[in-house]
Amino acid sequence: MSVDVVPIAEEGLGNSAYLIGLGDGRAAVVDPGRDPRPYQAEAARRRLRVAYAIETHTHADFVSGARELAACGAEVVAAAGAGLAFPHRGLRDGDELDLGGLRLTALATPGHTPAHLSYLLSDGDRPAGVFTGGALIVGGVARTDLLGPDRTEELTRAAYRSLAGRLLALPDDTPVWPTHGPGSFCSAGGTGRRTSTIGQEKAANPLLAGVAGEEEFTARLLASLGSYPGYFLRLPACNRAGPAVYGDGWPALPALGPAAFRRLLAGGAELIDVRPIGQFAAGHLPGALSIELRPQFQSWLGWLVSPDRPLAFVAGPGQDRAELVRQCLNVGYEHLGGELAGGVRAWQEAGLDVERIPLARFGALDGAAILDVRQQAEWDAGHVPGAIHIELGSLPRAEIPAGPLAVMCAHGQRSMTGASLLARSRGTAGLSVLTEDADAWSRQTGKELARA
Numbered sequence: 001m002s003v004d005v006v007p008i009a010e011e012g013l014g015n016s017a018y019l020i021g022l023g024d025g026r027a028a029v030v031d032p033g034r035d036p037r038p039y040q041a042e043a044a045r046r047r048l049r050v051a052y053a054i055e056t057h058t059h060a061d062f063v064s065g066a067r068e069l070a071a072c073g074a075e076v077v078a079a080a081g082a083g084l085a086f087p088h089r090g091l092r093d094g095d096e097l098d099l100g101g102l103r104l105t106a107l108a109t110p111g112h113t114p115a116h117l118s119y120l121l122s123d124g125d126r127p128a129g130v131f132t133g134g135a136l137i138v139g140g141v142a143r144t145d146l147l148g149p150d151r152t153e154e155l156t157r158a159a160y161r162s163l164a165g166r167l168l169a170l171p172d173d174t175p176v177w178p179t180h181g182p183g184s185f186c187s188a189g190g191t192g193r194r195t196s197t198i199g200q201e202k203a204a205n206p207l208l209a210g211v212a213g214e215e216e217f218t219a220r221l222l223a224s225l226g227s228y229p230g231y232f233l234r235l236p237a238c239n240r241a242g243p244a245v246y247g248d249g250w251p252a253l254p255a256l257g258p259a260a261f262r263r264l265l266a267g268g269a270e271l272i273d274v275r276p277i278g279q280f281a282a283g284h285l286p287g288a289l290s291i292e293l294r295p296q297f298q299s300w301l302g303w304l305v306s307p308d309r310p311l312a313f314v315a316g317p318g319q320d321r322a323e324l325v326r327q328c329l330n331v332g333y334e335h336l337g338g339e340l341a342g343g344v345r346a347w348q349e350a351g352l353d354v355e356r357i358p359l360a361r362f363g364a365l366d367g368a369a370i371l372d373v374r375q376q377a378e379w380d381a382g383h384v385p386g387a388i389h390i391e392l393g394s395l396p397r398a399e400i401p402a403g404p405l406a407v408m409c410a411h412g413q414r415s416m417t418g419a420s421l422l423a424r425s426r427g428t429a430g431l432s433v434l435t436e437d438a439d440a441w442s443r444q445t446g447k448e449l450a451r452a
Contacts (some may be wrong), residue, residue: 003020003102003121003123003128003129004020004021004023004046005018005019005020005021005121005128005129005175005177006018006019006020006021006042007177007194007195008038008039008042009181009194010033010062010330011183011295012183012294012295012296012297012298012299012327013033013061013062013183013184013298013299013330014180014181014182014183014184014185014186014187015031015033015061015062015179015180015181015184015186016031016177016178016179016181016194016195017029017030017031017032017033017038017039017179018030018031018131018177019039019042019043019050020099020102020121021046021048022048022051022099022100022101022102023100023101023102024100024101025047025048025049026048026049026050026051026052026099026100027039027043027046027048027049027050027051027052028050028051028052028053028054028099028104029050029052029053029054029065029069029074030054030055030056030119030131030177030179031054031055031056031059031064031131031133031179032053032064032065032066032068032069033062033063033064033065033330034062034063034064034065034068034243034329034330035065035068035250035326035329035330036050036065036068036069036072039065039069040069040072049073050069050072050073050074051073051074051075052074052075052076052077052097052099053065053066053069053070053074053075053076053077054076054077054078054097054104054119054131055076055077055078055079055082056116056117056118056119056131056132056133056134056135056179057079057082057112057113057115057116057117057133057134058082058083058084058113058115058236058239058240059235059236059239060146060186060232060233060235060236061180061184061185061186061229061232061235061331062235062330062331063235063238063239063243063329063330063331063332064239064243066078066088067086067242067243067245068245068246068247070086070087071245071247072247075088075089076088076089077089077091077097077104078090078091078117079091079092079106079115079116079117080092080115081114081115082115082240083115083240084239084240084242085240085241085242086241086242091106091117092106092108093106093107093108093117094106094107101123102121102122102123102128103121103122103123104119104120104121104122105119105120105122106118106119107119107120107130107166107167108162108166109132109133109135109136109159109162109163109166109167110155110158110159110162111134111135111141111142111144111155111156111158111159111160111162111163112133112134112135112141112142112143112144112146112155112159112186113134113146113155113236114147114155114158116133116134116135116162117133118130118131118132118133118135118136118162118166118167119131120170127170127171127174128175129174129175129176129177130167130170130174130175130176130177130198131177131178131179132167132176132177132178132179133178133179133180134178134179134180134186134187135159135162135163135167136163136167136176136178136201136205137178137179137180137181137187138176138178138181138193138194138195138196138201138205139193139201139204139205139206140187140205140206140207140224141159141163141207141221142178142179142180142184142186142187143186143187143225143228144156144158144159144221144225145225145228146186146228146232146233146236152222152225153218153222156217156218156221156222157214157218159221160214160217160218161214163208163217164214167198168198168201168202168208170198171198172197172198172199172202173197173198173199174197174198175195175196175197176195176196176197176198176200176201177195178194178195178196181193181194182194183296185226185228185229185232185299186228186232206220207220207221207224226375226376226377227375227376227391227393227394229299229302229303229393230302230303230393231302231303231307231331231332234307234332235331235332238332243332244334246329250322250325250326250329251325251329251336252321252322252325253313253321253324253325253336253338253339254336254337254338254339255338255339255340255341256337256338256339256340256341257341257342257346258340258341258342258346258347258350258352259350260338261312261338261340261341261347262352264310264312264337264338265312267310268309268310269309269310269311269312269337270289270305270306270309270310270311270312271285271287271288271289271312271314272288272289272290272291272301272305272311272312272313272314273285273288273289273290273291273313273314273420274291274292274293274297274313274314274315274316274319274324275290275292275293275314275315275316275319275343276292276316277290277292277359277412277413277415277416277433278359279316279344280292280357280416280420281356281357281358281359281416281433282356283344283348283354283355283356284314284344284354284355284356284357284420285314285340285344285347285352285354285355286353286354286355287423287424288314288420289304289305289417289420289421289424290416290417290419290420291304291413291417292413292416292417293315293319293320293323293324293327294413296413297324297327298327298328298330298331299331300392300414300417301327301328301331301333302331302332302333303392303393304392304393304396304417304421305333307332307333307334307335308335309335310335310336310337311328311333311335311336311337312337312338312339312340313336313338313339313340314339314340314343314344315339315340315343316343317343321339355423355428356428357416357419357420357423357428357431357432357433358432358433359412359432359433359434359435360406360432360433360434360435361434361435361436362434362436362440362441362444362445363444365406365432366404367404368403368404368405368406368430368432369387369388369401369403369404369405369406370384370386370387370388370405370406370408370434371387371388371389371390371400371405371406371407371408371418372384372387372388372389372390372408372409372438373390373391373392373395373407373408373409373414373415373417373418374389374391374392374409374410374414375391376389376391378410379452380451380452381451381452382438382439382442382449382450382451383438383449383450383451384408384438384441384449384450385447385449385450387408388401392409392414392417392418395418395421395422396421400422400426403430404430404431404432405419405422405430405431405432406432406433406434407419407422407431407432407433407434408433408434408436408437408438409437410437411437412433412434412435415433415434416433419431419432419433
């Protein structure tokens, strides 16, 4: 039989789930995200019913959708050692799952997590591909430091042995279907591609090609680990316990008039403005945190906002409120207090004040220091000489120099998030947001960027 594997990407989190058509009217989904609807829709389009929700590992970067699919009749399949507190079929190394002509074989591949499983999909005796989760990704492996520094080297060495002893022993033409991919903060290394083959990874993966052995692999992987969002530390427990199941009752965002919205804020809600940065710059509620609604919204929400406080949103005309809710739930934010009905205009018509943070270009900085909030790898690849570097995720805890600041990133969204964070403690005076990137500075000045 032909093997039908359909990748379904969650672009903002940089991950892929996989729908497997089983050829008998059923389907399986590997590593589903919280919202089951994309998988159910793809299955329905193929006239299939999702019968299995299969987990390679306990996820740190998103809330699993396995329980949502289970509520619709799917059986959850996961590592026996994962410690899941809800009904599932637990597999151990070498266990097989008969999929009605296809077969999944569990391969213990610890490293990214201690109980990590990869799954070899076979059609008869022929390997059809391997779902590697985070044990092998295109151009890297998933990070091994999520259990803290005391276990990072241990898990890194386990990751090497999982690769050398298990995955790289598969035939070179075996397709590799990872969960983590470009844009995932779970990734260490990686390229812009989402799928690969064993042979391609042997030849081109920087953590594997030309690596002499475990010591060199360990050194390379440890050197490649960047920062990651704090919410990664709490979601594994959520996924082990089993997240809330919404079924057909996914929440809507209540619309609140200015008076009710002010009461929500007075009760301790976190104020988040999801409008495009140009609209935020032109006028926003005092104290608002700017996180523009785009695919990456969920990652920065999880990095910068406490999950314990209700969320109060300001959104603009035409923005997708259902997508906003979906992204919040993807990363475990359940306390959705509501949005300001009528937006900033209604706020102003109620006689309430707004603040402004201007947009700027390099040619008009007038002596302001440049604060670059990009990730370390971006900074190392090229930055404006003399700029201050503080990653956006570290900004709430950083010491910021006094004086005028122009905040920059690559496109402006992270810059505005950073500026809105700074405005909470120092006000908006002297703050601006650059709409140009480091390459634009180089082109305009004719000077080379500094590099690490």
